[in-house]
Amino acid sequence: MKVIYNSIIPFPGFAYMNLFGVLFGRNECKNKLTRRTYTHESIHSEQYKDLLYIFFLPLYLLEWVIKIPFSWFYKKKKYGRTISKVAYRSISFEQEAFYNQYDYDYLNKRKRFAWVKYIFTMYDPDKEVPRTGYEEYLSPENLK
Numbered sequence: 762m763k764v765i766y767n768s769i770i771p772f773p774g775f776a777y778m779n780l781f782g783v784l785f786g787r788n789e790c791k792n793k794l795t796r797r798t799y800t801h802e803s804i805h806s807e808q809y810k811d812l813l814y815i816f817f818l819p820l821y822l823l824e825w826v827i828k829i830p831f832s833w834f835y836k837k838k839k840y841g842r843t844i845s846k847v848a849y850r851s852i853s854f855e856q857e858a859f860y861n862q863y864d865y866d867y868l869n870k871r872k873r874f875a876w877v878k879y880i881f882t883m884y885d886p887d888k889e890v891p892r893t894g895y896e897e898y899l900s901p902e903n904l905k
Contacts, residue, residue: 795898
């Protein structure tokens, strides 16, 4: 996956964004790409391929809009998240990526359309693998 650093994409407040299988990172995040983030974004690249690239973003946005009202009822104080954040984490594409971002071999065993099983579910932080104390940073040479 190609990584491009710039000051425009993604929007301020975000570190990385995958668009059509290309990973965009903010300039201030150069040399801070972790293996976890790379795996997360690589899962999105596979999802783009599942949907022939053109259907990914429309479905992503549609699912986010649909899940906003459900997030109002689902949001619990223990999650410490806003309604839009719960809706974002509940998008099926994000659930697959978040739940599997620490499984660095996931892409080798992933089945096509694996995100479909998350469509009718809401994000559950208890299913997410907790962060370890150590984050492995990837050098540009490791990305080729």
